[in-house]
Amino acid sequence: MKNRFNHFFIAAVLLSLTACYYDHEEILYGAGSNQPCTDSVGTVSYAQKVVPILRTSCYGCHSGSFPSGNQLMGTYAADKAMAQSGKLYGTISHAGGYSPMPKGGAKLSNCQIATIKKWIDGGMLNN
Ligand code: HEC
Known part of the structure; x- marks a missing residue:
């Protein structure tokens, strides 16, 4: 025993x-996130660059029938709507007034944040 x-x-x-x-x-x-993004972000494709980041860090809680906080992600329309509201960038950049995301996890790296910002600034194309 x-x-x-x-x-x-x-x-x-x-x-x-x-x-x-x-x-x-x-x-x-x-959380190597404190390091500045020194890589060139390059051309940002929603499907090839943005979705993989969101799938890894966000969709687990924010997709399906009962998304956390009632914040739906996981489709182009939903991701774009969140981006347009300012909440996507606000939460991942840990800006004041937003709940920092991913919840309970490490902040996205600066290159991941820069990639998403470039997609938003470029008009949130479905490319
Ligand atoms: C472990 C689960 C979990 C993960 C992973 C997660 N979230 Fe959240 N999220 C929540 C919960 C729970 C809430 C509601 C409570 C709150 O706002 O803190 C929320 C709220 C939000 C809100 C509304 C907050 C506000 O200030 O308006 C947004 C936008 C959001 N999440 C985006 C994201 C994004 C983008 C990611 C990926 C980078 C992400 N979440 C990852 C659980 C999660």
Whole structure:
């Protein structure tokens, strides 16, 4: 019995170590957000550049029948409407007066934010 408990304990410790390592990666790559975006953002395509960012960081909570905060995303029309309202950029740039998004997660990197801003400034094309 004691032995089994030890195994369980070791497994739990290993799992928590893995979890820490993973968090660490998120800090390195996700919240590397304090670094300025030095890459050129290039041509921004909604489908190829914007959607993958939103899918990874937002759609999980904001799509489907019961989107969090009643804020629907996940289709071109919905994403464009959020962008037009100013809420998309306000929330991802952590601007005052907006709830910072992604909720409970690391801020998007500056290059991701710059990509989305370029899409918005370019007229939110469905390209
Ligand atoms: C873990 C779930 C979760 C994720 C991921 C998430 N959100 Fe939210 N979001 C919420 C909840 C819950 C609310 C309502 C409560 C609030 O406003 O904080 C909300 C509210 C919002 C609002 C309204 C806030 C306001 O100030 O008007 C917007 C806009 C929004 N989210 C956009 C986004 C965007 C863009 C992303 C991706 C970068 C994102 N969310 C990621 C859960 C999430």
